[in-house]
Structure formats: C-alpha cells, structure tokens
Amino acid sequence: xxxxxxxxxxxxxxxxxxxxxxxxxxxxxxxxxxxxxxxxxxxxxxxxxxxxxxxxxxxxxxxxxxxxxxxxxxxxxxxxxxxxxxxxxxxxxxxxxxxxxxxxxxxxxxxxxxxxxxxxxxxxxxxxxxxxxxxxxxxxxxxxxxxxxxxxxxxxxxxxxxxxxxxxxxxxxxxxxxxxxxxxxxxxxxxxxxxxxxxxxxxxxxxxxxxxxxxxxxxxxxxxxxxxxxxxxxxxxxxxxxxxxxxxxxxxxxxxxxxxxxxxxxxxxxxxxxxxxxxxxxxxxxxxxxxxxxxxxxxxxxxxxxxxxxxxxxxxxxxxxxxxxxxxxxxxxxxxxxxxxxxxxxxxxxxxxxxxxxxxxxxxxxxxxxxxxxxxxxxxxxxx
Amino acid sequence: xxxxxxxxxxxxxxxxxxxxxxxxxxxxxxxxxxxxxxxxxxxxxxxxxxxxxxxxxxxxxxxxxxxxxxxxxxxxxxxxxxxxxxxxxxxxxxxxxxxxxxxxxxxxxxxxxxxxxxxxxxxxxxxxxxxxxxxxxxxxxxxxxxxxxxxxxxxxxxxxxxxxxxxxxxxxxxxxxxxxxxxxxxxxxxxxxxxxxxxxxxxxxxxxxxxxxxxxxxxxxxxxxxxxxxxxxxxxxxxxxxxxxxxxxxxxxxxxxxxxxxxxxxxxxxxxxxxxxxxxxxxxxxxxxxxxxxxxxxxxxxxxxxxxxxxxxxxxxxxxxxxxxxxxxxxxxxxxxxxxxxxxxxxxxxxxxxxxxxxxxxxxxxxxxxxxxxxxxxxxxxxx
Numbered sequence: 001x002x003x004x005x006x007x008x009x010x011x012x013x014x015x016x017x018x019x020x021x022x023x024x025x026x027x028x029x030x031x032x033x034x035x036x037x038x039x040x041x042x043x044x045x046x047x048x049x050x051x052x053x054x055x056x057x058x059x060x061x062x063x064x065x066x067x068x069x070x071x072x073x074x075x076x077x078x079x080x081x082x083x084x085x086x087x088x089x090x091x092x093x094x095x096x097x098x099x100x101x102x103x104x105x106x107x108x109x110x111x112x113x114x115x116x117x118x119x120x121x122x123x124x125x126x127x128x129x130x131x132x133x134x135x136x137x138x139x140x141x142x143x144x145x146x147x148x149x150x151x152x153x154x155x156x157x158x159x160x161x162x163x164x165x166x167x168x169x170x171x172x173x174x175x176x177x178x179x180x181x182x183x184x185x186x187x188x189x190x191x192x193x194x195x196x197x198x199x200x201x202x203x204x205x206x207x208x209x210x211x212x213x214x215x216x217x218x219x220x221x222x223x224x225x226x227x228x229x230x231x232x233x234x235x236x237x238x239x240x241x242x243x244x245x246x247x248x249x250x251x252x253x254x255x256x257x258x259x260x261x262x263x264x265x266x267x268x269x270x271x272x273x274x275x276x277x278x279x280x281x282x283x284x285x286x287x288x289x290x291x292x293x294x295x296x297x298x299x300x301x302x303x304x305x306x307x308x309x310x311x312x313x314x315x316x317x318x319x320x321x322x323x324x325x326x327x328x329x330x331x332x333x334x335x336x337x338x339x340x341x342x343x344x345x346x347x348x349x350x351x352x353x354x355x356x357x358x359x360x361x362x363x364x365x366x367x368x369x370x371x372x373x374x375x376x377x378x379x380x381x382x383x384x
Numbered sequence: 385x386x387x388x389x390x391x392x393x394x395x396x397x398x399x400x401x402x403x404x405x406x407x408x409x410x411x412x413x414x415x416x417x418x419x420x421x422x423x424x425x426x427x428x429x430x431x432x433x434x435x436x437x438x439x440x441x442x443x444x445x446x447x448x449x450x451x452x453x454x455x456x457x458x459x460x461x462x463x464x465x466x467x468x469x470x471x472x473x474x475x476x477x478x479x480x481x482x483x484x485x486x487x488x489x490x491x492x493x494x495x496x497x498x499x500x501x502x503x504x505x506x507x508x509x510x511x512x513x514x515x516x517x518x519x520x521x522x523x524x525x526x527x528x529x530x531x532x533x534x535x536x537x538x539x540x541x542x543x544x545x546x547x548x549x550x551x552x553x554x555x556x557x558x559x560x561x562x563x564x565x566x567x568x569x570x571x572x573x574x575x576x577x578x579x580x581x582x583x584x585x586x587x588x589x590x591x592x593x594x595x596x597x598x599x600x601x602x603x604x605x606x607x608x609x610x611x612x613x614x615x616x617x618x619x620x621x622x623x624x625x626x627x628x629x630x631x632x633x634x635x636x637x638x639x640x641x642x643x644x645x646x647x648x649x650x651x652x653x654x655x656x657x658x659x660x661x662x663x664x665x666x667x668x669x670x671x672x673x674x675x676x677x678x679x680x681x682x683x684x685x686x687x688x689x690x691x692x693x694x695x696x697x698x699x700x701x702x703x704x705x706x707x708x709x710x711x712x713x714x715x716x717x718x719x720x721x722x723x724x725x726x727x728x729x730x731x732x733x734x735x736x737x738x739x740x741x742x743x744x745x746x747x748x749x750x751x752x753x754x755x756x757x758x759x760x761x762x763x764x765x766x767x768x
C-alpha cells in the first residue's frame with residue numbers, strides 16, 4: 001500500500017493582500033504530476049482544505065477541478081476531512097454520492113467512525129477519518145461527561161474507532177489536531193484558547209500511520225509514523241525556512257511504514273531579505289527570483305523615502321517592510337523633562353534617540369536646526 | 385418518459401424573520417413520497433435551489449439529504465440548474481463526479497450545451513440545461529456583438545443547443561428565465577433592471593417541453609408545454625392565493641406531453657386575515673389552522689394596544705400586521721393652517737383626520753381634551 005499524505009491547502013488564502021489561488025493552482029498541477037509519476041493507491045488530505053468556511057468561488061472551482069482530475073483521470077481514491085478552517089457542512093455536501101466515486105469526504109464528525117477501507121494484495125487498510133471537532137461535541141454526542149479538552153476527546157474517539165476494526169488489521173488515522181511537541185508557525189489558527197488544545201501522541205499507538213493536518217511545518221511527533229505533512233505553501237513569513245513537501249507513505253503487509261518527502265516548486269517563494277535599502281536595491285543573487293513574495297527588513301537608521309515604491313521596482317512582490325532600528329527604543333516614552341520647556345532641537349533629539357536608540361550627532365543637530373530655521377523664516381515671510 | 389418538474393425551492397429562505405428550513409424539509413419529505421408513488425424516470429429542478437449564493441449550512445444539509453435519497457434510494461436521475469439566486473460555482477461543485485451518479489448539476493453556463501440524455505423504450509430524450517446567465521456573458525463567450533438582452537441571449541442559446549441534437553429526437557429545455565406574459569409575485573428577484581429581462585415564448589417552439597423556473601406561480605406560457613412548475617412554498621404574502629404544486633410530465637414516443645399537477649401540503653399555510661381585532665381574535669374557522677403564517681389586516685380605525693402580542697396568543701405565527709385605515713389619508717401633509725397657532729385639540733384633530741380619514745367626533749374630542757388637561761395638571765403639580 002502506497003499513499004500520499006497532504007494537508008492544509010488553505011485554498012482561497014489571502015496573504016498580505018495577495019490572492020494565492022494562482023500559486024495554489026500551480027502547486028496542485030505539480031501534485032497531479034506527482035500522482036501521475038507515483039501512482040499511489042490512495043490520497044489523504046488531512047483538513048484545512050479551504051482557508052475559511054465560505055471560500056471564494058475560485059477556490060471552490062480549483063478544488064473541484066483538482067479532485068475531479070484525481071478521481072476521473074487517475075481513479076485514485078481520496079480520503080479528505082474538514083479542518084478547523086473548513087465549514088464541515090459545506091465541505092461535506094454530496095459526500096454519500098461522491099463516496100461511490102471514490103471521494104470520501106468527512107465534514108461533520110460522525111460518531112459511527114466508519115473507516116474507509118482500501119485493499120492491497122495483503123488485505124485491507126482501514127483509514128479512520130477524524131475531522132476537526134470541538135470537545136463539547138464529542139461529550140454531547142456520546143454522553144461522556146468527563147471530556148473537557150481535545151486530549152480526552154481524541155482518546156475517546158480512538159477508543160471507539162479501534163474497537164470496530166478487526167484486530168490485527170492495518171489502520172491509519174486521518175486527523176486534524178495539535179499534538180504536544182509540534183512546532184507551530186504564525187499561520188495556524190489556535191484550536192482553543194488557553195493551551196487545552198494539545199493532544200498526547202501516545203494515544204495514537206495503535207495506528208500504523210497517523211496522517212495529521214494543522215501544523216504547517218512537515219514533521220513527525222514522537223514517532224516517525226505520527227506525522228504532519230505540512231501545508232501546501234508557506235502561508236506566513238514565519239515559515240520562510242520551512243521545506244514544504246508531500247509525504248509518500250509505503251506500508252508493508254505488517255503495517256510497517258516507510259516515509260519519503262516530495263518537494264514541489266512554488267510559482268513564487270516566500271522569503272525574507274535583510275539589509276540597508278541601497279544594498280537591497282542591488283537585486284537578487286543568481287539563484288534567487290525577483291518575483292518571490294518578500295518581507296524586507298531595512299536596517300537603515302535614517303529617513304527612507306518611498307521604500308515600498310523603490311523596492312517594488314526591483315522586487316515587484318514585496319509584501320511587507322520591517323524597520324527593526326525604528327523600534328529598538330523599546331516602549332514609547334515621553335522626553336525626560338516637561339516637553340513644553342524644551343527647544344525644537346531638544347525635542348527632536350529626544351525623539352531621534354527614542355526611535356533609533358542613538359544620540360543625535362553634532363552634524364545631524366546642525367542640519368535639523370537649519371531646517372527648522374528655514375521653516376520659521378518662510379512662515380514669517382508668508383505672514384508679513 | 386415520465387418526469388417530475390419542480391423549481392424555486394429557495395432553501396434557506398428567511399420569511400419575515402422566520403427560517404423556513406423546517407417547512408422546506410416537511411415539503412421535501414412529501415416530494416420524496418411522491419417519487420416513491422410515481423417512480424418517475426427523471427427529476428428536473430429548474431433553478432433557485434437555494435435562496436442565496438451562500439446558503440446557511442442547514443440548507444446545504446437539507447439539499448444534500450434530499451438529493452442523496454433520490455439518487456441512492458430511488459436511483460432516479462436529477463437534472464438541476466442554477467437560478468439567479470444560486471452561486472453557479474458553489475452549486476456546481478463536484479458536478480463531473482456527481483454526474484456519474486446520475487446527479488446532473490449545471491452551475492456555470494457551459495457553451496457546449498451538452499444535453500443530459502435519458503432513454504426510455506422509445507429512444508433518447510435530450511434535456512438541455514440552461515442555467516441563469518447574464519446576456520453579456522453569452523455575448524462574450526460566443527463573440528456575438530448583437531446580444532443586448534435576455535431575449536437575444538436565449539435565442540442564441542436555443543439555436544446552438546438544437547443544432548447538436550439529432551433531428552427528430554425528443555428534447556426538453558431546462559431554464560431559469562422570465563417569459564413575456566408570465567405572472568409575477570413579490571418574492572422573485574428581477575433578472576435585470578428596466579424590463580429587458582423578458583423572453584418571447586416563441587423561441588422555445590422546437591422543444592417538446594420547456595421546464596422553467598423563476599416565476600413562483602405554477603403556469604404555462606403561450607402553450608401548455610412551456611411551463612413554470614412554481615415554487616416549493618408560498619414565499620411572500622402576494623402568493624396567498626397560489627396553489628403550489630409539482631408538475632408531472634408524461635411524454636409519448638412523438639414528444640407529445642400530458643401534464644398533471646401534484647399539490648403537497650405545507651406544514652403551515654401562508655394566509656391573510658382581514659377584520660377588526662376583536663373579530664380576528666375569535667380564532668380560526670374549523671378548516672383553518674391557527675399555526676399558519678399570517679398577515680393580519682386590522683380594519684379598526686381607533687387605537688389598538690399591543691395588537692401583535694394579543695394576536696399571537698391566538699395565532700402564534702402572525703408575521704405582519706397591516707392597518708389599512710391608518711393610511712387612507714394618502715400623502716402625509718401638515719395641518720391646513722400654521723400649526724404654531726393651533727390649540728392642542730385642533731392639532732390632534734387634524735392628525736386624526738389625516739391618519740384615519742375621519743373627523744374627530746365630539747365625544748372623542750372631549751376624551752382628548754380631558755386627557756391633555758390631566759397631563760398639564762400633573763406637570764404643574766410636579767413643578768410646584
């Protein structure tokens with residue numbers, strides 16, 4: 001049995017004002033190419049298929065086209081669950097009819113926990129779809145009063161799910177959850193407030209593979225076969241060092257798994273550049289693309305006019321500029337003495353020190369005084 | 385060939401603040417019963433399946449359950465198009481996969497106009513799905529510069545659609561449009577502003593049956609076989625006298641059709657009651673249900689305190705109250721003379737006449753004067 005594990009496509013995501021649908025389509029076309037190469041027995045998509053509960057129509061169209069192609073051209077069954085970003089009802093539309101075409105959608109949490117069973121030459125492999133679900137829903141549905149958090153909810157789900165699978169048969173859990181020890185990034189929406197969203201990886205012991213979604217960094221937790229595939233693309237600047245990939249899982253007749261990662265090439269990378277404006281404006285190194293989505297950290301301490309305009313002449317997709325030296329002063333504070341008693345130069349000197357962390361030099365002080373004097377003279381001339 | 389024609393389900397509709405999903409589920413359960421009785425060869429749903437482009441999740445669930453039941457339990461193919469209320473992209477999700485299960489959804493207008501062909505013992509019947517489409521889209525897609533309105537767009541569509549169907553074979557058009565001569569009600573959203581949304585029924589001559597959606601009154605236009613099935617329920621008080629139904633079409637080997645209407649029973653009727661409050665409060669006649677959704681037209685001319693509260697004790701689902709005698713005065717107008725020179729009684733008398741159309745009687749005038757005098761006395765006592 002060989003299957004591809006992916007998650008967190010976040011179709012329809014808007015990143016610093018940019019609609020990423022074209023970037024996502026570019027990646028999914030490569031994903032289809034990978035399916036064509038590898039000919040997997042199944043595909044697992046572990047939630048956050050869309051970026052929000054009512055996705056834009058072009059995201060709906062992209063998902064429709066991608067899934068239709070997988071199912072119709074490659075006849076590869078797909079097991080897909082809703083994540084915390086998806087609307088379970090909307091994602092689940094047509095699920096019973098679509099299951100007959102090999103598209104197994106689980107939107108709403110279903111207490112039957114009926115696995116999707118796919119055969120290989122050694123027998124069945126049971127995929128248990130566990131969409132994102134709030135602990136109170138699990139508590140209500142089963143009348144289990146002691147379920148207070150995600151850890152307890154998952155323990156109960158796993159207990160029920162494994163009970164209906166014949167002993168000794170291979171099983172895979174498909175889930176969307178936050179396991180203790182997992183490395184977060186900035187583009188995941190917390191599953192609950194206050195740290196009760198974390199789940200102990202030991203609960204998953206009885207599964208031969210655990211296909212997880214939610215964390216955007218590809219990673220295994222505790223054991224190699226308890227794994228986050230990571231997101232389709234870098235969805236925040238905290239992910240610039242991630243190496244996004246699709247996971248290929250090969251499972252033998254005993255349930256033992258081997259894992260391989262396949263990297264796809266985004267249309268535009270998400271990168272961070274640091275330097276003084278004049279250096280940054282020299283442009284990309286040979287291996288870098290000027291089309292990438294950039295966060296530029298400008299190290300200049302002085303005034304920089306129209307930084308975004310000038311940067312975009314070289315790098316058209318600069319999305320954000322940081323000025324770290326404009327915040328070294330720490331907390332905002334007023335000048336030491338009563339500002340009404342300070343001269344213009346003393347006031348500016350205090351301001352300059354606060355935002356740059358440096359003292360105004362004599363030369364800078366002179367330029368400031370001259371400028372202010374000029375302004376006052378002009379004002380007097382206009383008034384007279 | 386026998387098929388059921390329905391349209392304008394408007395799932396998720398909110399009527400005077402009431403979510404109609406339960407009422408719609410009640411009707412659709414009967415619709416399933418009708419399918420069980422009649423065993424049609426196909427079902428046609430001619431648009432406005434949802435009430436809005438992003439329907440509430442319970443409407444999505446209801447449509448999913450209804451269609452799944454029709455397809456899985458009765459194996460009856462469904463031909464469904466988007467109306468002007470539907471989002472074509474959202475409604476069309478999964479359409480290629482679902483078509484293989486017999487669910488033929490057409491969301492976006494597709495220039496191929498590929499018919500859905502269903503066989504009976506006499507041969508094929510071609511159903512041409514024409515979802516609601518704006519004339520500029522048709523003009524753009526085909527580069528036909530002279531398409532300025534719905535009439536010209538439909539003429540072009542019909543020309544193309546009939547060209548690809550072998551001559552002599554039976555054909556049905558499934559459309560969502562406004563045909564000249566059709567009787568409107570208040571719950572249809574105009575297809576365009578300024579009257580250019582109307583289509584000549586003569587364009588449809590070449591079809592053996594035309595299954596239309598948009599107008600909520602069941603009706604044929606021009607010829608018996610060019611027909612609106614009407615909406616699932618009464619969706620405005622302008623429809624109280626409609627008799628909603630599902631149309632059964634029986635087509636013989638030559639394409640000749642016979643039409644029958646099947647009425648379903650809503651959970652609550654939509655009615656209008658007229659009378660003075662005290663008469664209305666006597667309650668429903670034996671054949672009427674007090675649970676119906678009501679517009680009450682109160683004929684009282686005098687003040688009526690807490691009419692809604694008192695009416696709802698008898699009729700819990702009063703949704704709207706009209707006071708026709710409070711608007712007989714026609715346009716709002718000020719008192720004849722300068723109001724600053726009028727006494728309180730003269731001012732009130734003028735106001736009374738304006739809203740009721742009647743002159744203040746001596747007795748009414750006396751009650752008013754006494755009340756005002758009381759108020760002034762109380763005010764003087766408080767001040768002193």
